Amino acid sequence: xxxxxxxxxxxxxxxxxxxxxxxxxxxxxxxxxxxxxxxxxxxxxxxxxxxxxxxxxxxxxxxxxxxxxxxxxxxxxxxxxxxxxxxxxxxxxxxxxxxxxxxxxxxxxxxxxxxxxxxxxxxxxxxxxxxxxxxxxxxxxxxxxxxxxxxxxxxxxxxxxxxxxxxxxxxxxxxxxxxxxxxxxxxxxxxxxxxxxxxxxxxxxxxxxxxxxxxxxxxxxxxxxxxxxxxxxxxxxxxxxxxxxxxxxxxxxxxxxxxxxxxxxxxxxxxxxxxxxxxxxxxxxxxxxxxxxxxxxxxxxxxxxxxxxxxxxxxxxxxxxxxxxxxxxxxxxxxxxxxxxxxxxxxxxxxxxxxxxxxxxxxx
Amino acid sequence: xxxxxxxxxxxxxxxxxxxxxxxxxxxxxxxxxxxxxxxxxxxxxxxxxxxxxxxxxxxxxxxxxxxxxxxxxxxxxxxxxxxxxxxxxxxxxxxxxxxxxxxxxxxxxxxxxxxxxxxxxxxxxxxxxxxxxxxxxxxxxxxxxxxxxxxxxxxxxxxxxxxxxxxxxxxxxxxxxxxxxxxxxxxxxxxxxxxxxxxxxxxxxxxxxxxxxxxxxxxxxxxxxxxxxxxxxxxxxxxxxxxxxxxxxxxxxxxxxxxxxxxxxxxxxxxxxxxxxxxxxxxxxxxxxxxxxxxxxxxxxxxxxxxxxxxxxxxxxxxxxxxxxx
Numbered sequence: 001x002x003x004x005x006x007x008x009x010x011x012x013x014x015x016x017x018x019x020x021x022x023x024x025x026x027x028x029x030x031x032x033x034x035x036x037x038x039x040x041x042x043x044x045x046x047x048x049x050x051x052x053x054x055x056x057x058x059x060x061x062x063x064x065x066x067x068x069x070x071x072x073x074x075x076x077x078x079x080x081x082x083x084x085x086x087x088x089x090x091x092x093x094x095x096x097x098x099x100x101x102x103x104x105x106x107x108x109x110x111x112x113x114x115x116x117x118x119x120x121x122x123x124x125x126x127x128x129x130x131x132x133x134x135x136x137x138x139x140x141x142x143x144x145x146x147x148x149x150x151x152x153x154x155x156x157x158x159x160x161x162x163x164x165x166x167x168x169x170x171x172x173x174x175x176x177x178x179x180x181x182x183x184x185x186x187x188x189x190x191x192x193x194x195x196x197x198x199x200x201x202x203x204x205x206x207x208x209x210x211x212x213x214x215x216x217x218x219x220x221x222x223x224x225x226x227x228x229x230x231x232x233x234x235x236x237x238x239x240x241x242x243x244x245x246x247x248x249x250x251x252x253x254x255x256x257x258x259x260x261x262x263x264x265x266x267x268x269x270x271x272x273x274x275x276x277x278x279x280x281x282x283x284x285x286x287x288x289x290x291x292x293x294x295x296x297x298x299x300x301x302x303x304x305x306x307x308x309x310x311x312x313x314x315x316x317x318x319x320x321x322x323x324x325x326x327x328x329x330x331x332x333x334x335x336x337x338x339x340x341x342x343x344x345x346x347x348x349x350x351x352x353x354x355x356x357x358x359x360x361x362x363x364x
Numbered sequence: 365x366x367x368x369x370x371x372x373x374x375x376x377x378x379x380x381x382x383x384x385x386x387x388x389x390x391x392x393x394x395x396x397x398x399x400x401x402x403x404x405x406x407x408x409x410x411x412x413x414x415x416x417x418x419x420x421x422x423x424x425x426x427x428x429x430x431x432x433x434x435x436x437x438x439x440x441x442x443x444x445x446x447x448x449x450x451x452x453x454x455x456x457x458x459x460x461x462x463x464x465x466x467x468x469x470x471x472x473x474x475x476x477x478x479x480x481x482x483x484x485x486x487x488x489x490x491x492x493x494x495x496x497x498x499x500x501x502x503x504x505x506x507x508x509x510x511x512x513x514x515x516x517x518x519x520x521x522x523x524x525x526x527x528x529x530x531x532x533x534x535x536x537x538x539x540x541x542x543x544x545x546x547x548x549x550x551x552x553x554x555x556x557x558x559x560x561x562x563x564x565x566x567x568x569x570x571x572x573x574x575x576x577x578x579x580x581x582x583x584x585x586x587x588x589x590x591x592x593x594x595x596x597x598x599x600x601x602x603x604x605x606x607x608x609x610x611x612x613x614x615x616x617x618x619x620x621x622x623x624x625x626x627x628x629x630x631x632x633x634x635x636x637x638x639x640x641x642x643x644x645x646x647x648x649x650x651x652x653x654x655x656x657x658x659x660x661x662x663x664x665x666x667x668x669x670x671x672x673x674x675x676x677x678x679x680x681x682x683x684x685x686x687x688x689x690x
Contacts, residue, residue: 110470111467111469113469115472116436116469123465123473127460130429132429133425133426133428133433134429134432134436137430137431137436137437138436139433140433140434141439142437144434144437144439164453165429165456168421168423169426171421171423171426172420172426175421328471329467329469329470329471330466330467330506331506331508331606332471332474333529333530333560335560336606337605337606337607338606
C-alpha cells in the first residue's frame with residue numbers, strides 16, 4: 001500500500017511489490033494479461049481510426065484503462081455475470097465477445113447484438129449508472145437461486161457515483177447483502193468534469209456510509225486489479241455481500257471521438273499519466289524478470305496486426321439491417337398498432353419500387 | 365362466484381400467480397408485513413415468504429432497476445409503486461431500460477415485469493396521491509399499459525399481465541378499490557378476455573363513450589341516467605397501449621359519435637391519440653368531431669377543488685350532449 005491507500009502489486013517502473021492482504025494469484029497468467037491489454041488497445045486504436053474514416057458514428061476509447069478492465073475481467077469465473085457501461089471493451093474481450101459486436105453498436109447497425117447470458121456479459125448501458133441497479137437485482141436473483149458459486153460485477157465511472165441510481169444500488173446491495181462487486185473505474189473525467197466536481201471524499205470511502213468495504217486499487221496495475229477483484233468476488237460468493245472497488249486510473253484519450261479534451265485539461269497532466277502506462281510496466285516486468293523475450297513481444301505485436309486487419313475488414317462489411325427490421329422486437333406479444341405502421345410503411349416503400357419499375361419499363 | 369372488492373380481487377389474482385409460478389415475486393414499499401397501503405398484497409408475505417414478497421428500501425428507481433435485474437435472472441417481478449405521483453423517480457428505469465431492452469437486444473431479452481400503480485383522484489388526498497400519469501407511459505414503445513375497472517376484470521387482468529413476456533404498467537383505480545363485484549375465481553385464465561382487447565360494457569347505438577379505470581363506472585352511470593333519451597355504448601378500453609382500434613372503430617362506425625373520458629388532463633392526453641385515430645378510421649361515419657372530457661391543463665388541484673377537476677357524471681353527459689349539437 002502507498003500513502004494514499006492505493007493497493008499496488010506492480011509499480012509504474014515494473015517493480016513487483018508485495019501486499020500481504022492481496023497476494024498475487026499463483027496461477028495468474030501475466031503474459032496472458034499483457035497479451036490481452038495489447039490486443040484491446042489495438043481494438044481501440046482501430047476503432048478510433050474507423051470512426052475518423054466515417055465507418056463508425058462514434059467510439060468511446062478505453063485508452064489508459066486496459067489494466068483495470070483486463071485485471072478485473074480475468075478475475076471473473078465463467079459463471080460470474082458482468083454488467084458494463086459503454087467503455088468496457090476490455091471486459092468484453094475477457095468474456096469472449098467478438099470485438100465486431102461492439103463495433104456494430106457504434107456503427108449504428110444494432111443497439112447490442114450479443115446474447116448476454118451466453119457471454120455472461122450484459123449489453124452496454126449508456127444512461128449513466130442505470131446498470132448498477134440491474135446488477136444488484138441480478139445478484140438478488142442469485143441469492144434466490146442459492147447459486148453459491150456465482151457473483152456479479154458491475155462497471156461504472158467516477159461521474160456515475162453522483163447518480164441517484166448508484167446510491168440506490170449501494171443501499172439495496174448492502175441491506176440485502178447481495179453478491180455484487182461495484183467496480184468503479186475512476187478515470188478522473190466525466191467528459192469535462194473533473195473528479196472533484198463529483199465528490200469531496202475519495203470515491204472508495206463512499207462504501208463505508210453504506211456499510212460495506214471499499215478499496216482503492218492502482219487502476220493501471222493489472223496484477224493489483226486482478227487480485228483485488230478476485231478477492232471481492234470471492235467474498236461475494238461466500239455471502240459477505242458487496243464491495244466497492246475504486247480503480248484509480250486516467251482517461252488518456254477523449255471521452256468519445258466527438259470530444260476535445262484540450263478545452264478542459266492540460267497536456268502536462270496527461271503526460272504524468274503516460275509514465276504510468278498500464279502496458280509498459282508489465283512489459284518491463286516480464287522482460288526484466290526473464291519471463292518473456294523479444295520473440296514473445298514480437299508474436300503479440302504480429303497478433304495485434306492480424307486482429308487490426310480483421311477488425312478493419314469486418315467493420316466495413318457489417319451489413320446494414322433491412323428497413324423493416326425497424327419494427328421488430330418491440331413487443332413479445334405483438335401490437336396491432338405497430339403491425340399497422342409496419343404494413344403502411346412497407347406499402348410506402350413498395351410504391352417507390354413500383355415507380356422505379358414503371359420508369360424502367362417506359363425506358364426513362 | 366364470490367363477491368370481492370377490487371382490492372381483494374387483485375389480492376386473489378396475485379396469490380394465484382404466486383402459486384402458479386415460483387418465479388413470480390412481489391416487491392415494493394410496505395407490500396410485505398403491512399400488506400400494502402391499500403392492502404392489495406395483504407397476507408402474501410406470510411404465505412409465500414420474504415424472498416418472494418419483498419419489502420424494499422424506499423426508492424422507486426431502485427424497485428424498478430432491481431426488478432429488471434431479477435427479470436434478467438429469470439424472475440417475474442410484480443412491483444408496486446405506492447401512489448401514481450411517486451412513479452416519476454423510476455421513469456428513467458421504466459422508459460430507458462425496461463421498455464427498450466427487448467428492442468435493444470433484438471429480441472434476446474424479455475423483461476416480464478409488472479408495475480402496479482394505484483391511480484386517479486377522488487379520495488381527498490394530499491398532493492401527488494391523485495394523478496393519472498398513463499400518457500407518459502403510452503408514449504414509450506415497448507410497454508404495455510393497461511387499466512382495470514372492476515373486480516372481476518382486475519382478477520384476471522393482473523394474472524394476464526404477470527403471464528405477459530412484455531413489461532406491463534398496470535393502473536388500478538384507487539377510489540374503486542372497495543367497490544365489490546362478482547368474481548369467478550374458478551374460471552381458467554385462458555377463458556379471460558385477452559389483455560390487449562377493449563370490452564363493451566354497455567351496448568348502445570347513438571354514441572360511443574370510451575373510458576378506462578376509475579371513470580368506467582361513472583360512464584355507465586351516466587349512460588343509465590340518460591337511457592330514456594339516448595342509447596349510449598360504453599367501452600372500457602382496458603388496454604391503453606396498444607389500443608384496440610378494431611373494437612373502437614367497429615363501435616364508432618355504428619354510432620357515428622365518439623366521446624372519450626379520462627381523469628388525466630385532456631391536453632396531450634390519451635384522448636388526443638384516440639380522437640386522431642378514430643377520425644382517420646371512421647371519418648365518413650362521424651356525425652360530430654370526437655370530443656374529450658377530462659382533467660384541465662393544471663396540476664392536480666388541492667382536494668377541496670378536485671370535484672371541479674375530475675369529470676363526473678354531469679360533465680361526461682355534457683360531453684355527450686355536445687356530440688349531438690353538430
